[in-house]
Amino acid sequence: MVVIVDTISNPLRPRHPEKVNRPDSASPPKPDWIRVRAPNTRGYADTRNIVRANGLHTVCEEAGCPNIGECWDKKHATFMIMGDTCTRACAFCNVKTGMPNALDAAEPHNVGEAVAKLGLAHVVITSVDRDDLTDGGAEHFAQTIRAIRAACPSTTIEILTPDFLRKEGALEVVVAAKPDVFNHNLETVPSCYLTVRPGARYFHSIRLLQRVKELDPTIFTKSGIMVGLGEERHEVQQVMDDLRSADVDFLTIGQYLQPTRKHHAVMRYVPPDEFSSYEKVAYTKGFLMVSASPLTRSSHHAGEDFAKLKAARAANAR
Numbered sequence: 268m269v270v271i272v273d274t275i276s277n278p279l280r281p282r283h284p285e286k287v288n289r290p291d292s293a294s295p296p297k298p299d300w301i302r303v304r305a306p307n308t309r310g311y312a313d314t315r316n317i318v319r320a321n322g323l324h325t326v327c328e329e330a331g332c333p334n335i336g337e338c339w340d341k342k343h344a345t346f347m348i349m350g351d352t353c354t355r356a357c358a359f360c361n362v363k364t365g366m367p368n369a370l371d372a373a374e375p376h377n378v379g380e381a382v383a384k385l386g387l388a389h390v391v392i393t394s395v396d397r398d399d400l401t402d403g404g405a406e407h408f409a410q411t412i413r414a415i416r417a418a419c420p421s422t423t424i425e426i427l428t429p430d431f432l433r434k435e436g437a438l439e440v441v442v443a444a445k446p447d448v449f450n451h452n453l454e455t456v457p458s459c460y461l462t463v464r465p466g467a468r469y470f471h472s473i474r475l476l477q478r479v480k481e482l483d484p485t486i487f488t489k490s491g492i493m494v495g496l497g498e499e500r501h502e503v504q505q506v507m508d509d510l511r512s513a514d515v516d517f518l519t520i521g522q523y524l525q526p527t528r529k530h531h532a533v534m535r536y537v538p539p540d541e542f543s544s545y546e547k548v549a550y551t552k553g554f555l556m557v558s559a560s561p562l563t564r565s566s567h568h569a570g571e572d573f574a575k576l577k578a579a580r581a582a583n584a585r
């Protein structure tokens with residue numbers, strides 16, 4: 268794990284200081300199937316204004332999601348709590364790294380207000396990693412869930428959490444707040460962890476997802492990986508098996524896109540037919556829901572997918 272401390276107040280401080288001196292990594296040109304239009308709709312502008320007015324951050328912007336135009340046009344946004352600065356420095360991620368500020372006590376209430384203004388039937392809440400906090404931000408997640416419930420009792424809540432590595436009791440606090448969907452992404456296959464996700468531990472993440480089901484079997488669990496980072500097909504299939512062994516319900520697979528030349532290079536653009544093949548294989552392994560395509564992201568179409576997830580569980584229970 269890398270934790271950056273900025274001891275100089277400098278507005279020109281780079282977004283990723285730990286990557287500044289790395290050599291550039293060139294990715295191949297993007298194929299046609301990965302291109303998206305720039306956002307410029309009225310719905311997009313309205314969502315942006317609500318986010319700004321409530322002083323909130325979204326992973327849509329911070330991580331440079333390619334689907335931001337489509338989602339924000341529908342007033343779907345993934346709120347990123349606990350600030351905009353992450354204590355880890357994953358090689359794939361565009362979220363700013365460094366030492367974060369103190370938690371904003373008003374943030375849970377503000378998120379609840381924004382969800383109400385957007386009229387969301389389903390909301391996704393994620394966060395930066397906060398290894399500086401004794402509970403990794405677990406109580407802040409729980410407070411945010413409770414604030415949304417108070418402001419919008421009918422809204423279903425999906426959370427995308429860090430791994431709470433070495434934060435004893437943190438997971439239990441979040442699960443006790445009863446989100447409808449608990450998502451924690453593996454991001455890549457185990458062989459790539461040292462270069463792609465060095466602050467994390469693959470089997471800890473698997474165990475985290477398994478533990479959610481042990482604590483509350485009614486909560487849907489979800490995880491996702493990126494492809495194009497140098498993984499082999501058999502490794503992706505092994506990840507599927509590991510997730511099913513933890514009783515994970517929903518798997519997402521999307522194409523990795525390089526945020527800057529200082530980030531991990533794209534090793535390969537996986538064609539759409541391979542994503543279709545992965546989806547078919549994943550369903551044979553027992554997932555209730557699978558989303559696999561070049562532009563699939565964890566929270567893309569989350570509301571529609573949650574409805575399908577509930578329907579699949581109900582069908583299996585007959």
